[in-house]
Amino acid sequence: MMNPILEMPLRLAVWLLLAPLLPGIVNKVKAWVAGRRGPPVLQLYFDLAKLWRKGVVVSTLASPGFLLGPAVAWVAVVGAALLMPLGPSLAGAGFRGDFLVLIYLLALARFCTAWAAMETGSAFEGMGAAREVSYAVLAEAAIIAAVLSLSVQTGNLSLSTMLAPAAGAGAALLAAGLFVVLLAENCRVPFDDPNTHLELTMIHEVMVLDHSGPPLAAILHGASVKLLLFSVLLVQAVLPIGQFAPWAGAGVLAAGVLGVTIGVGLVESLLARLAFRRVPLLLTTAFLLCLFALLAAWKGGPS
Amino acid sequence: MSAATPFALLSNATGLPWTAVPEWPVEDFVRTTAGELSRGARLCAWFGVPEGRALRLVAVLAFDADNALGVARSEPFVDGYPALTPAHTQAHLFEREVWEQHGVVPAGHPWLKPVRRPNEAGNAPANGEFFRVEGSEIHEVAVGPVHAGIIEPGHFRFQCAGEEVLHLEIALGYQHRGIEEALAVGPHRATMAQMETVAGDTTIAHATAHATVMEALAGTEAPLRAQWLRVIALELERLANHTGDIGALAGDVAFLPTQSACGKIRGDYLNLTALLCGNRFGRGLVRPGGCRHDLEASRAHQLAERLAAALADTEQAVAWFWDAASVRARFENVGVVFPQQAAEIGLVGPAARACGLVRDVRYDHPAGWHRFAQAPVAVWPGGDVFARARIRSLEIQRSGALLREQLALPPDGPTREELPPPAPETLAVALVEGWRGEVCHVALTDAAGRFRRYKIVDPSFHNWTGLALALRGTAISDFPICNKSFNLSYCGFDL
Numbered sequence: 001m002m003n004p005i006l007e008m009p010l011r012l013a014v015w016l017l018l019a020p021l022l023p024g025i026v027n028k029v030k031a032w033v034a035g036r037r038g039p040p041v042l043q044l045y046f047d048l049a050k051l052w053r054k055g056v057v058v059s060t061l062a063s064p065g066f067l068l069g070p071a072v073a074w075v076a077v078v079g080a081a082l083l084m085p086l087g088p089s090l091a092g093a094g095f096r097g098d099f100l101v102l103i104y105l106l107a108l109a110r111f112c113t114a115w116a117a118m119e120t121g122s123a124f125e126g127m128g129a130a131r132e133v134s135y136a137v138l139a140e141a142a143i144i145a146a147v148l149s150l151s152v153q154t155g156n157l158s159l160s161t162m163l164a165p166a167a168g169a170g171a172a173l174l175a176a177g178l179f180v181v182l183l184a185e186n187c188r189v190p191f192d193d194p195n196t197h198l199e200l201t202m203i204h205e206v207m208v209l210d211h212s213g214p215p216l217a218a219i220l221h222g223a224s225v226k227l228l229l230f231s232v233l234l235v236q237a238v239l240p241i242g243q244f245a246p247w248a249g250a251g252v253l254a255a256g257v258l259g260v261t262i263g264v265g266l267v268e269s270l271l272a273r274l275a276f277r278r279v280p281l282l283l284t285t286a287f288l289l290c291l292f293a294l295l296a297a298w299k300g301g302p303s
Numbered sequence: 304m305s306a307a308t309p310f311a312l313l314s315n316a317t318g319l320p321w322t323a324v325p326e327w328p329v330e331d332f333v334r335t336t337a338g339e340l341s342r343g344a345r346l347c348a349w350f351g352v353p354e355g356r357a358l359r360l361v362a363v364l365a366f367d368a369d370n371a372l373g374v375a376r377s378e379p380f381v382d383g384y385p386a387l388t389p390a391h392t393q394a395h396l397f398e399r400e401v402w403e404q405h406g407v408v409p410a411g412h413p414w415l416k417p418v419r420r421p422n423e424a425g426n427a428p429a430n431g432e433f434f435r436v437e438g439s440e441i442h443e444v445a446v447g448p449v450h451a452g453i454i455e456p457g458h459f460r461f462q463c464a465g466e467e468v469l470h471l472e473i474a475l476g477y478q479h480r481g482i483e484e485a486l487a488v489g490p491h492r493a494t495m496a497q498m499e500t501v502a503g504d505t506t507i508a509h510a511t512a513h514a515t516v517m518e519a520l521a522g523t524e525a526p527l528r529a530q531w532l533r534v535i536a537l538e539l540e541r542l543a544n545h546t547g548d549i550g551a552l553a554g555d556v557a558f559l560p561t562q563s564a565c566g567k568i569r570g571d572y573l574n575l576t577a578l579l580c581g582n583r584f585g586r587g588l589v590r591p592g593g594c595r596h597d598l599e600a601s602r603a604h605q606l607a608e609r610l611a612a613a614l615a616d617t618e619q620a621v622a623w624f625w626d627a628a629s630v631r632a633r634f635e636n637v638g639v640v641f642p643q644q645a646a647e648i649g650l651v652g653p654a655a656r657a658c659g660l661v662r663d664v665r666y667d668h669p670a671g672w673h674r675f676a677q678a679p680v681a682v683w684p685g686g687d688v689f690a691r692a693r694i695r696s697l698e699i700q701r702s703g704a705l706l707r708e709q710l711a712l713p714p715d716g717p718t719r720e721e722l723p724p725p726a727p728e729t730l731a732v733a734l735v736e737g738w739r740g741e742v743c744h745v746a747l748t749d750a751a752g753r754f755r756r757y758k759i760v761d762p763s764f765h766n767w768t769g770l771a772l773a774l775r776g777t778a779i780s781d782f783p784i785c786n787k788s789f790n791l792s793y794c795g796f797d798l
Binding site for chain 1: 442443444445446450451452466553555556557558559560562563627629630632633637778779780781782783
């Protein structure tokens with residue numbers, strides 16, 4: 001274990017500084033598959049810097065919640081990320097039931113985004129918010145089932161302990177289920193298309209249409225932290241990170257996250273988007289996969 | 304049967320003296336037109352010709368099965384006339400247009416509002432009255448005229464229950480440039496350039512229609528080699544746009560492989576048009592009396608070689624598209640227009656052929672080089688987005704085959720001849736199957752042989768209603784793929 005005074009700033013730095021790398025990697029993979037050169041891997045950093053220097057346009061109809069929403073959502077997502085261990089060397093303090101706090105923080109972030117979206121009274125943003133929360137109902141069930149299966153398997157209620165050993169019998173089920181949840185929660189293809197300009201088909205993008213400047217930067221950065229958060233959760237839930245030496249564990253974790261990110265890019269390159277009416281089907285499948293992982297952990301795990 | 308029709312018959316790309324067009328009192332004219340439409344004729348154009356303070360109506364019908372067009376006119380009248388729309392929906396935009404341009408009221412028209420003109424306050428066209436669905440569960444979504452992508456302006460008003468669209472009303476007119484008005488007492492020096500930009504992506508079809516009308520008015524036709532060149536350019540235009548549309552459809556469902564490839568291949572086809580005439584959209588190629596550029600053997604050979612490569616690339620890119628189950632699932636049974644609806648509203652072009660209607664000007668009303676060289680008409684049943692995409696991929700194959708065959712068999716002779724002056728007091732009609740469908744140009748000359756009235760009907764004018772119908776009962780999130788599957792022109796409608 002590292003000095004706790006040093007550890008916290010280091011973990012924060014990892015989350016804040018490395019997260020915007022992921023969307024860049026996804027875009028690079030997509031460009032590579034399409035035979036293009038694509039934007040630089042660091043594009044999101046440039047975008048954030050640009051947005052930070054810009055002014056903010058606020059609708060005269062919007063209450064302060066319009067600006068408060070993205071701020072609270074960003075803090076909630078970063079707070080959730082800080083609960084997530086980063087391998088054995090940066091496992092964090094952890095406490096009993098911290099995984100529930102993590103799930104609730106993500107729900108709080110979602111609530112704030114949807115709230116801010118409805119502030120301007122735009123028909124598009126209302127539709128986007130409605131879509132976001134209806135799919136979240138199913139995605140949250142899947143992620144709760146996944147975390148419960150880890151908890152049952154290790155007999156523990158703290159993330160740092162739950163995520164240390166291998167996932168056991170249900171590893172493949174858990175990996176598949178969590179990957180689908182990752183795509184849904186981060187609005188990637190086949191659930192949403194982060195590149196589309198078509199307001200009527202968007203989910204997440206349409207909720208942030210009216211935001212500009214630093215609040216938009218907070219939203220974009222928060223989204224990248226969330227993508228990193230889910231990638232880290234997926235890798236640690238499936239790979240026995242705790243059994244490696246501390247720095248080797250960090251290396252395996254980084255390689256795993258890179259693999260997941262490339263996987264997201266490949267899915268986006270090779271798959272078309274689902275029609276909205278089929279989204280619940282896929283999310284229910286993800287929930288069932290996680291539920292079977294839970295059953296496998298309960299009945300078949302080493303305990 | 305058209306043999307028994309009271310309408311004056313003529314072939315595509317010909318004219319007849321204005322006095323030879325039969326005329327009836329306006330009530331009889333509307334009744335006779337309705338009778339012909341009931342017997343399967345199609346309304347190609349319906350417009351007013353001012354006669355002092357009064358107005359004449361002119362109807363141009365297509366008898367597709369008889370390969371003939373029919374023309375008739377009403378006697379001059381003022382104020383109003385009984386509307387044709389209640390009996391025949393395909394007239395509804397035409398009657399609104401005549402009301403907007405000349406102020407005569409079609410009595411009994413169910414939805415009389417401007418087509419493109421702003422209201423008295425000078426506001427944008429969308430500030431009219433929209434059809435509304437009432438109810439606490441209903442929400443209204445207004446999209447445009449400014450869109451998130453780089454596309455033309457148009458306003459779409461959806462009445463939705465949740466994600467389901469109950470009704471869509473489309474308001475256009477933001478790009479009204481007054482093209483028909485500018486043609487009065489023409490043709491002018493700028494006329495040809497204006498015809499090439501009626502709809503910029505349909506340059507060849509509109510330019511060919513205008514040149515054909517001028518040749519019909521002069522009582523002649525372009526040299527054979529010019530007709531051959533026009534067909535080559537027309538089919539290249541079709542290939543470029545259909546390929547671009549398939550790529551755009553793939554893009555709308557986030558299927559990157561086909562999107563990326565088709566974007567590039569569309570450029571290849573445009574470059575072939577540039578090889579032909581120096582302009583990627585074919586501007587400056589077609590002129591009344593012929594073509595301004597020739598395609599000598601060496602360039603024809605080069606064009607054929609590059610065409611073969613582009614066609615092979617397209618085949619591959621389109622195959623990825625059809626082989627992906629995730630793509631097919633998005634397109635099947637989405638945005639359905641039923642064949643009966645398609646016939647009622649007078650759909651044309653690929654949108655009509657995707658409803659199983661055999662409707663293709665190249666086949667039904669062949670003119671120019673199409674009298675000697677034809678591709679099989681591509682028809683697909685279903686009327687959904689899948690069918691409209693399928694028609695495009697079939698037409699890419701068939702246009703490609705036709706081009707390769709024709710490039711090997713060029714006719715000899717000049718590419719351009721001096722055109723005699725247009726005949727006075729004559730009405731001429733030209734239909735051209737552009738890539739979007741039937742492009743219709745009608746010209747009427749005065750005693751000096753100048754244009755007294757020039758009417759342009761872009762295929763989009765017929766087909767926007769089809770898009771509105773396709774959306775009924777469809778999820779609002781599927782609007783973009785429905786829209787792209789029609790890919791209609793805003794400026795071609797707005798004129």
